Amino acid sequence: VKNNMGYDLRHLLIGSEGTLAIITAASLRLFPAPGETATAWVAVASPAVALELLQLMRDALGGTLSAFELIDATGLGFIAETMPEVAVPPDAGTGWCVLVEATDGVGAGLAGRFEEVLATALEDGIAADALIAQSGAQRDAFWTVRESIPLANRRIGAINSQDISLPPSRLARFIAEARIAIAAIDPTIRINCFGHLGDGNLHYNLYPPKGADRAEYDPLRSRLKDTLHDLTHALGGSVSAEHGVGRLKTGDLVRYIDPARVAAMRAIKDALDPRGILNPGAVLG
Amino acid sequence: VKNNMGYDLRHLLIGSEGTLAIITAASLRLFPAPGETATAWVAVASPAVALELLQLMRDALGGTLSAFELIDATGLGFIAETMPEVAVPPDAGTGWCVLVEATDGVGAGLAGRFEEVLATALEDGIAADALIAQSGAQRDAFWTVRESIPLANRRIGAINSQDISLPPSRLARFIAEARIAIAAIDPTIRINCFGHLGDGNLHYNLYPPKGADRAEYDPLRSRLKDTLHDLTHALGGSVSAEHGVGRLKTGDLVRYIDPARVAAMRAIKDALDPRGILNPGAVLG
Numbered sequence: 001v002k003n004n005m006g007y008d009l010r011h012l013l014i015g016s017e018g019t020l021a022i023i024t025a026a027s028l029r030l031f032p033a034p035g036e037t038a039t040a041w042v043a044v045a046s047p048a049v050a051l052e053l054l055q056l057m058r059d060a061l062g063g064t065l066s067a068f069e070l071i072d073a074t075g076l077g078f079i080a081e082t083m084p085e086v087a088v089p090p091d092a093g094t095g096w097c098v099l100v101e102a103t104d105g106v107g108a109g110l111a112g113r114f115e116e117v118l119a120t121a122l123e124d125g126i127a128a129d130a131l132i133a134q135s136g137a138q139r140d141a142f143w144t145v146r147e148s149i150p151l152a153n154r155r156i157g158a159i160n161s162q163d164i165s166l167p168p169s170r171l172a173r174f175i176a177e178a179r180i181a182i183a184a185i186d187p188t189i190r191i192n193c194f195g196h197l198g199d200g201n202l203h204y205n206l207y208p209p210k211g212a213d214r215a216e217y218d219p220l221r222s223r224l225k226d227t228l229h230d231l232t233h234a235l236g237g238s239v240s241a242e243h244g245v246g247r248l249k250t251g252d253l254v255r256y257i258d259p260a261r262v263a264a265m266r267a268i269k270d271a272l273d274p275r276g277i278l279n280p281g282a283v284l285g
Numbered sequence: 286v287k288n289n290m291g292y293d294l295r296h297l298l299i300g301s302e303g304t305l306a307i308i309t310a311a312s313l314r315l316f317p318a319p320g321e322t323a324t325a326w327v328a329v330a331s332p333a334v335a336l337e338l339l340q341l342m343r344d345a346l347g348g349t350l351s352a353f354e355l356i357d358a359t360g361l362g363f364i365a366e367t368m369p370e371v372a373v374p375p376d377a378g379t380g381w382c383v384l385v386e387a388t389d390g391v392g393a394g395l396a397g398r399f400e401e402v403l404a405t406a407l408e409d410g411i412a413a414d415a416l417i418a419q420s421g422a423q424r425d426a427f428w429t430v431r432e433s434i435p436l437a438n439r440r441i442g443a444i445n446s447q448d449i450s451l452p453p454s455r456l457a458r459f460i461a462e463a464r465i466a467i468a469a470i471d472p473t474i475r476i477n478c479f480g481h482l483g484d485g486n487l488h489y490n491l492y493p494p495k496g497a498d499r500a501e502y503d504p505l506r507s508r509l510k511d512t513l514h515d516l517t518h519a520l521g522g523s524v525s526a527e528h529g530v531g532r533l534k535t536g537d538l539v540r541y542i543d544p545a546r547v548a549a550m551r552a553i554k555d556a557l558d559p560r561g562i563l564n565p566g567a568v569l570g
Binding site: 001002003004005006007008009010011012014015016020021032059060061062063064104105108109113165166167168196199200201237238239240241242243244245249252253256257261262264265267268269270271272283284 | 292293297299305306344345394451452481484524525530538549554555
């Protein structure tokens with residue numbers, strides 16, 4: 001329901017991590033379950049080509065495109081290493097895959113349009129290979145692979161984990177430049193870069209080489225983090241895309257956000273919580 | 286781009302009517318022009334039936350449904366009276382019409398689905414009559430009628446104009462109860478109730494009978510306004526849907542909004558504009 005009565009407190013509280021108020025009730029908007037779902041596992045030559053595929057699929061499928069997950073073959077290797085029970089689809093040797101899904105109402109002819117745009121992508125060399133799920137079970141199997149990545153990551157053990165976002169036009173450049181910057185610090189570090197490409201959101205995680213103890217990399221952690229954050233910031237991105245500032249990133253907030261914005265945030269915090277009793281230490285430190 | 290770095294100042298500023306800050310720059314997100322558009326002028330028996338049609342079309346067309354404009358035959362009469370150059374489609378004598386539009390990418394088969402759901406609506410007695418635009422010129426003609434309503438309204442001259450929103454489940458009840466409440470105050474008053482039904486937004490305007498001078502109704506204005514506002518509030522709606530609080534509705538804000546919310550708004554206003562120099566008198570008075 002449209003409502004223009006005064007300031008939008010709802011969006012101010014969303015993402016404020018309990019530092020401005022305590023949310024005691026919420027209304028959920030329900031949407032009908034999609035009548036038709038089309039899912040594919042697509043191998044692409046690079047993140048830049050994945051972005052070309054995203055554009056092609058958006059043009060063809062519009063708002064029905066509901067997932068576009070970039071997957072790094074490093075993550076698939078981690079699954080093979082730590083969760084052998086999970087069947088990993090082939091990546092066509094390119095090193096990069098995308099899990100793509102579209103949903104629409106029954107009878108809208110989604111399956112045909114989905115197959116057609118993937119056929120175009122294959123013909124035009126944008127997709128190196130594409131597997132369309134032929135059943136609900138195959139769709140679930142694709143998603144199981146995607147959802148196993150964070151668990152496999154934990155079993156390998158990260159040196160550093162980032163949750164960042166970038167303008168779509170800078171995503172491929174970030175992935176290329178970050179790889180060079182990390183290699184310059186230590187070429188043995190393994191990178192697993194995956195995320196929700198449609199949102200410009202990357203989970204960018206660093207791991208020791210196979211067999212090495214991640215504790216050996218402790219002295220590099222802060223330099224690795226700063227390198228990734230500075231590059232993200234320089235390319236117009238955010239160093240906290242989904243997960244919030246919490247207590248870990250309060251220094252980043254002051255470092256990367258315009259001082260006038262931070263001053264406005266502090267003024268709002270002081271106005272709504274003058275005694276500083278709401279989740280002290282989070283967001284603004 | 287996803288961004289969770291601190292408080293969402295953007296949404297706080299949107300709709301704050303210049304009382305918290307001055308916006309000096311904005312980024313616009315562009316969407317491709319729709320490849321296919323389907324538009325129809327549909328006569329319905331009542332606002333309640335219009336809402337049934339909305340549900341039917343949402344189920345069939347999903348997110349492609351882009352406009353669902355309720356039109357009161359009173360408004361069509363005002364056009365006939367003041368703008369005879371505008372050709373008004375027939376309303377099948379029901380007193381209520383809907384201008385409905387859907388947009389999708391080329392090749393998505395929108396026209397067929399749109400025609401099919403309207404055929405179902407006619408068969409099921411939800412639509413009393415339906416005209417599907419057969420050309421861009423006919424589509425433009427339908428929209429010209431919709432867009433002529435505010436101009437015709439001004440030529441007639443309103444006693445009172447409201448911009449309200451209601452939960453979808455309460456819209457039909459509001460329209461029925463408001464008609465009774467207005468008639469109880471003065472049965473000669475003409476009502477023109479139109480709006481964006483998909484958003485729960487109604488423009489609810491009152492006019493003198495044909496030939497009467499609206500100045501005669503000045504003594505009733507405040508009572509008419511309070512009657513409509515109280516009913517809107519009692520049914521869980523907002524007395525400012527699109528147009529904001531401005532200076533006219535500062536009293537309504539204090540009257541209808543929870544005092545704790547108003548106190549939070551005042552605290553934010555004082556924090557960001559301690560000297561009260563930003564658009565003084567608007568929103569919070």
